[in-house]
Amino acid sequence: MYCISKTMTVSASHSLHLNYESKCSRLHGHNWRITVFCMAKQKDENGMVVDFSHVKRLIHGRLDHGNLNELLDFNPTAENLAEWIVGQIPQCYKAVVEESEGNVAMCVDEQMTVGVPAALLL
Template sequence: MALTIMRRIKFCAGHRLFGHGGKCEHFHGHNYVADFFVQGETQDDVGRILDFSVLKQRVKGWIDEHWDHSFLIHQDDANARQALELVKPCRFFVMPYNPTAENMAKYLLEEMCPEVLEGTGARACQVRIWETDESYAEASLDPTGGEAVTYSAMAVGE
């Protein structure tokens, strides 16, 4: 039986969607909320699969170092990179694809979580990125234990 815990992390970041063609192609930012769902098969002597404080330290530590108060840009967006390099000081994080909410969830689940959770005995099974109070995207591992990832997006209310 797998047990699941969730930790919510809030952060602020800017981005633009390379090649979007609409208003999201402009630099803009969001107050993001990231929900990290972590599973484990075993519990420690206290009854935890992973202490919430350890989960917070590891995932928030990575986000604080790389994404909080940074601009997220597509690796092919040379114009955005050139513009950001003119601003001192400026933090930016280059992603292998457009920094949509879907791709942010995917990156955190596939790249960041395995790195920061290594050695804990727990693994992230789902990451949800809230871009606004009404809209989120999530990436989830295949519940059968495979490495396939599914993606979804949802807008709540209007």
């Protein structure tokens, strides 16, 4: 089993659609710190789980300096963004999204981690 992680900063704006009043309902921006975790039982023909630049292109390339409300078709909470990231890369089993210091969301694809010893997961 092979595991990698790729951390990147994405500068993007969003506004949240909430059922209560919040300053987060107004358009604002974050320097999101995103870490993508991928795994594979075997390395590909290039000797990789997935190319780090491919991961960056799929996430950073789509989101950086954008308005998440315009780029994505869901309420762009940190939790929803983490879930979306997991779905973008077949080898991704976990995404951690920090919208600001101390505010962190994580999504784990539990089906991908069944039978994998916890010590192997990053």
